[in-house]
Amino acid sequence: MKITRVKSILTAPDGITLVVVKVETDQPGLYGLGCATFTQRPSLVARAVDEYLNPLLRGRDPTNVTDLWHMMMNNSYWRNGPVLNNAISGVDMALWDIKGKVANMPLYDLLGGKCREAAMVYRHADGREPQEVLENVIKYQEEGYRAVRIQMGGYGGRVKDIRGTNATPSKSAPQATHRMSAMDRLDSAFPGAYYDADAYARSIPPLFDFVRGKIGFELLLLHDIHERLAPMDAIRMAKELEPYRLFFLEDPLAPDQIEWFRRLRQQSSTPIAMGELHVNAAEWKPLVAEQLIDFIRAHLSAIGGITPALRLAAFCATFGVRTAWHGPGDVSPIGHAANLHLDLACHNFGVQEVIHFGEPLYQVFPGTPELRNGFLWANSKPGIGVDIDEKRAARYPMNFKAVEWTQSRLPDGTLWTP
Ligand code: GCO
Numbered sequence: 001m002k003i004t005r006v007k008s009i010l011t012a013p014d015g016i017t018l019v020v021v022k023v024e025t026d027q028p029g030l031y032g033l034g035c036a037t038f039t040q041r042p043s044l045v046a047r048a049v050d051e052y053l054n055p056l057l058r059g060r061d062p063t064n065v066t067d068l069w070h071m072m073m074n075n076s077y078w079r080n081g082p083v084l085n086n087a088i089s090g091v092d093m094a095l096w097d098i099k100g101k102v103a104n105m106p107l108y109d110l111l112g113g114k115c116r117e118a119a120m121v122y123r124h125a126d127g128r129e130p131q132e133v134l135e136n137v138i139k140y141q142e143e144g145y146r147a148v149r150i151q152m153g154g155y156g157g158r159v160k161d162i163r164g165t166n167a168t169p170s171k172s173a174p175q176a177t178h179r180m181s182a183m184d185r186l187d188s189a190f191p192g193a194y195y196d197a198d199a200y201a202r203s204i205p206p207l208f209d210f211v212r213g214k215i216g217f218e219l220l221l222l223h224d225i226h227e228r229l230a231p232m233d234a235i236r237m238a239k240e241l242e243p244y245r246l247f248f249l250e251d252p253l254a255p256d257q258i259e260w261f262r263r264l265r266q267q268s269s270t271p272i273a274m275g276e277l278h279v280n281a282a283e284w285k286p287l288v289a290e291q292l293i294d295f296i297r298a299h300l301s302a303i304g305g306i307t308p309a310l311r312l313a314a315f316c317a318t319f320g321v322r323t324a325w326h327g328p329g330d331v332s333p334i335g336h337a338a339n340l341h342l343d344l345a346c347h348n349f350g351v352q353e354v355i356h357f358g359e360p361l362y363q364v365f366p367g368t369p370e371l372r373n374g375f376l377w378a379n380s381k382p383g384i385g386v387d388i389d390e391k392r393a394a395r396y397p398m399n400f401k402a403v404e405w406t407q408s409r410l411p412d413g414t415l416w417t418p
């Protein structure tokens with residue numbers, strides 16, 4: 001069996017640019033699909049696939065997945081960056097897809113079979129003020145979800161001052177305790193996505209107090225700091241949130257702040273999740289080996305695909321760290337399915353992040369996993385189990401604009417990690 005072509009496919013069915021890799025072989029009708037989605041730099045990943053991996057891999061045997069993964073990683077000499085890792089992931093997942101198709105087994109079976117029927121998921125509830133967040137939490141709870149991430153104004157709390165809007169704030173909810181004047185750029189300030197870190201930090205513990213006061217402690221609640229706070233402010237929030245029993249608190253610090261993770265661990269019992277930003281094993285090794293985190297959140301394509309994720313899951317298992325793979329809107333259904341196969345086959349699964357899969361996604365990606373009663377369900381098709389309708393995919397071309405939300409700035413104009 002030989003690889004005859006490796007190609008990238010860019011498509012945005014739900015308005016978010018997804019990057020898919022198709023590996024074609026000399027066997028009639030046999031091909032594999034993988035996710036390579038780095039939605040902030042999609043065309044760079046596509047070029048890495050088409051201009052470098054395609055000529056490198058044509059003519060090679062697709063069954064040697066591990067060897068090809070190492071060869072792709074080392075072939076550029078400099079390695080472990082998000083663009084090349086995503087390109088490699090697209091091929092790696094496609095090779096696992098081919099292996100499952102040849103074995104006529106779903107990937108989870110190839111990886112040792114199921115540890116659970118389906119993967120428990122969490123959804124994103126948000127709102128401009130606590131009452132609105134609560135309403136969205138209750139909506140998910142009524143749909144059968146057992147875990148909900150709550151934010152108030154996205155990441156860093158881009159909350160409008162409810163006194164300044166026509167929204168009639170509810171009497172029982174704590175009012176947003178800060179004016180958002182900081183959202184207005186200072187005269188001399190730089191253009192950007194402003195947020196008030198201190199106001200955000202002060203708004204979250206009262207939010208959890210309010211929500212827990214209304215719904216109790218049965219629903220698993222999560223929160224994503226998204227590296228938006230100075231380290232000690234993140235530690236303070238982790239401590240302030242202890243009474244509200246979070247399932248986990250995500251991205252409290254930037255990936256390079258390992259020393260601060262050590263201090264955070266000494267000071268708080270709030271479970272910690274980290275990893276969606278990781279691209280290099282050096283980033284996760286201390287966090288896992290020193291048990292500084294409870295959940296690993298890698299974005300599978302950013303670390304290079306299924307091959308490294310399998311090793312990472314096994315490494316985490318030995319230290320009691322569970323998986324919570326990154327599952328946002330900027331992961332393709334192929335990537336979500338790859339997450340799910342690992343969720344089913346790895347014993348140390350924690351929870352799976354998912355978003356709403358719009359109808360266009362199901363049309364472009366037949367076999368997209370099914371969301372039902374708070375769980376994600378895999379089909380039993382061989383391989384990853386998701387296909388792509390390339391004609392339909394072409395109807396949703398990439399429409400790239402400079403990314404604005406990552407130009408996050410503090411009130412004084414200082415650029416802060418997004
Ligand atoms: C999450 C993540 C995402 C990222 C996004 C970046 O927890 O799902 O924080 O929302 O911000 O994937 O492109």
Ligand code: MG
Pocket residue numbers: 224226250251276
């Ligand atoms: Mg996150």
